[in-house]
Amino acid sequence: MDFELKSLSAEQAAALSADALLVLVPEVASATAIKGPLATLIEQATTSGDLETGVGKSLSCYRVTGVKSARVILVGAGDGTPAAVRKAVAAGMGLLKQPGLKRLVLWLGALSMEPAGVSAAVQACAEASYVYTATKPSAKARAVTDVVVGVPQAAAMQAGFDTGVAMVTGVEFAKEWANRPANHATPSMLADAARKLARKSPIKTEVLGPKDVAALGMGAFMAVAQGSAEPLRLIVMRYNGGEKGSAPVVLVGKGITFDTGGISIKPAAEMDEMKFDMGGAASVLGTFAALARLQPRINVVGIIPACENMPDGQAIKPGDVVTSMSGQTIEILNTDAEGRLILCDALTYAARFKPRSVVDIATLTGACVIALGGVRSGLFSPHDDIAVALQQAGERALDPCWRLPLDDEYAESLKSNFADMGNVGGRAGGAITAAKFLQKFTAELPWAHLDIAGTAWKGGAAKGSTGRPVPLLLQYILDEAARPSVAESTTGTKVPAKRTRKA
Ligand code: BES
Ligand code: MN
Ligand code: ZN
Numbered sequence: 001m002d003f004e005l006k007s008l009s010a011e012q013a014a015a016l017s018a019d020a021l022l023v024l025v026p027e028v029a030s031a032t033a034i035k036g037p038l039a040t041l042i043e044q045a046t047t048s049g050d051l052e053t054g055v056g057k058s059l060s061c062y063r064v065t066g067v068k069s070a071r072v073i074l075v076g077a078g079d080g081t082p083a084a085v086r087k088a089v090a091a092g093m094g095l096l097k098q099p100g101l102k103r104l105v106l107w108l109g110a111l112s113m114e115p116a117g118v119s120a121a122v123q124a125c126a127e128a129s130y131v132y133t134a135t136k137p138s139a140k141a142r143a144v145t146d147v148v149v150g151v152p153q154a155a156a157m158q159a160g161f162d163t164g165v166a167m168v169t170g171v172e173f174a175k176e177w178a179n180r181p182a183n184h185a186t187p188s189m190l191a192d193a194a195r196k197l198a199r200k201s202p203i204k205t206e207v208l209g210p211k212d213v214a215a216l217g218m219g220a221f222m223a224v225a226q227g228s229a230e231p232l233r234l235i236v237m238r239y240n241g242g243e244k245g246s247a248p249v250v251l252v253g254k255g256i257t258f259d260t261g262g263i264s265i266k267p268a269a270e271m272d273e274m275k276f277d278m279g280g281a282a283s284v285l286g287t288f289a290a291l292a293r294l295q296p297r298i299n300v301v302g303i304i305p306a307c308e309n310m311p312d313g314q315a316i317k318p319g320d321v322v323t324s325m326s327g328q329t330i331e332i333l334n335t336d337a338e339g340r341l342i343l344c345d346a347l348t349y350a351a352r353f354k355p356r357s358v359v360d361i362a363t364l365t366g367a368c369v370i371a372l373g374g375v376r377s378g379l380f381s382p383h384d385d386i387a388v389a390l391q392q393a394g395e396r397a398l399d400p401c402w403r404l405p406l407d408d409e410y411a412e413s414l415k416s417n418f419a420d421m422g423n424v425g426g427r428a429g430g431a432i433t434a435a436k437f438l439q440k441f442t443a444e445l446p447w448a449h450l451d452i453a454g455t456a457w458k459g460g461a462a463k464g465s466t467g468r469p470v471p472l473l474l475q476y477i478l479d480e481a482a483r484p485s486v487a488e489s490t491t492g493t494k495v496p497a498k499r500t501r502k503a
Pocket of ligand 1: 259261277334336337338339363364365366367369424425430453454
């Protein structure tokens with residue numbers, strides 16, 4: 001999808017020839033009074049009561065006098081906040097499903113815009129028209145291919161527009177890989193996707209296989225992979241947009257390309273959805289695709305442990321004890337709690353990059369789905385500054401998360417008689433005990449964990465990847481890049497800001 005940002009008055013928007021013109025109408029007329037045929041149309045439609053300006057209320061018009069585009073859709077945009085703009089654009093796009101509708105003008109000139117609103121509009125536009133085609137040749141390709149985004153003053157909105165377009169790139173990359181079935185998204189295929197991204201500098205990709213991972217002593221990661229015929233991959237990506245030696249943000253994404261549960265096998269119903277269990281990995285790949293496009297001045301490392309979790313004669317059994325890269329031993333009481341096993345070794349590995357922060361992203365627990373549903377991702381961190389930064393990035397990017405606690409009492413249930421820890425606690429507080437498990441491998445790290453089990457995909461009729469939390473991650477990285485302490489820190493050995501530990 002091609003987006004273009006333009007300065008357009010209402011008259012210029014009406015004079016542009018396109019297949020459709022989507023006009024956002026605010027609740028209260030903004031200071032920028034508009035003129036021409038669109039002004040007449042909006043005035044008449046609102047006074048007649050045919051158009052309400054509540055968010056998402058709409059009116060479809062055809063061949064309006066003085067307007068070049070055959071179709072004009074007016075959509076109420078309420079108070080014009082980015083969240084309202086997103087809803088309004090989604091509603092408007094829902095009315096534009098006609099075949100042959102290629103070129104769209106999205107006119108935002110009636111609103112008093114902020115850059116985040118332009119970003120939200122661009123994302124909603126892409127979201128509504130995304131089509132998965134990789135394994136569905138009969139699917140109709142995306143209809144709308146060219147979008148002109150019209151605002152009163154393009155220059156003032158350029159940054160928001162660029163961020164929005166980069167988020168779309170990242171979200172669509174993540175969706176594309178997460179939506180692929182497991183036989184079209186094996187660990188090796190994910191590695192190839194990461195290598196392909198590296199062809200666009202300044203990304204470098206390194207892929208480690210079973211022998212390398214054995215040499216590193218990643219016994220927990222290897223244990224999960226041992227039941228599968230597909231060889232594991234440890235994918236390491238580097239985006240070096242910052243100063244040489246400046247401490248990177250490290251993203252660690254859970255890359256279980258299919259989770260059967262292993263010997264602790266899952267029920268058949270909805271097991272197909274476990275192809276999405278590499279949603280964390282997909283979000284890391286997507287974020288790198290966005291970084292390649294936006295090229296901010298910061299260093300970022302992406303680490304993806306990728307494998308299948310299968311039942312097999314070679315598979316790990318409940319009660320097996322493995323030794324992690326950290327040296328700590330783990331009693332695998334439930335082979336379905338595999339995400340934490342691959343992540344713990346990846347987190348130990350992350351320390352070598354001397355990160356300014358490490359964020360792992362994982363479809364980790366069904367318990368997090370119960371706790372937060374599909375609206376907010378679960379956020380865990382003992383470090384207030386990182387937690388606040390991630391929380392705020394999520395709000396700004398309209399990809400929200402919610403912080404959950406990490407009291408040490410929650411770790412009680414991880415005690416084992418046969419190893420340094422078990423890999424599961426009880427059912428109670430399951431999202432938190434999973435996070436407590438990971439915390440045992442991050443003592444020295446400025447670490448946070450995002451449980452995206454509820455937010456990475458949708459089930460039911462609209463089954464599919466959401467591409468979340470790419471917007472949150474990209475926003476967080478951009479915020480970090482803008483922090484003055486980053487530019488100053490060139491040694492890369494110290495975490496710049498003072499860290500506070502939560503009791
Ligand atoms: N990939 C699942 C988590 C999951 C489950 C995500 C359902 C989305 C929907 C994870 O590997 C898993 O199986 N977790 C177990 C942990 C349990 C055995 C402690 C779970 O949540 O049931
Ligand atoms: Mn599992
Ligand atoms: Zn899993």
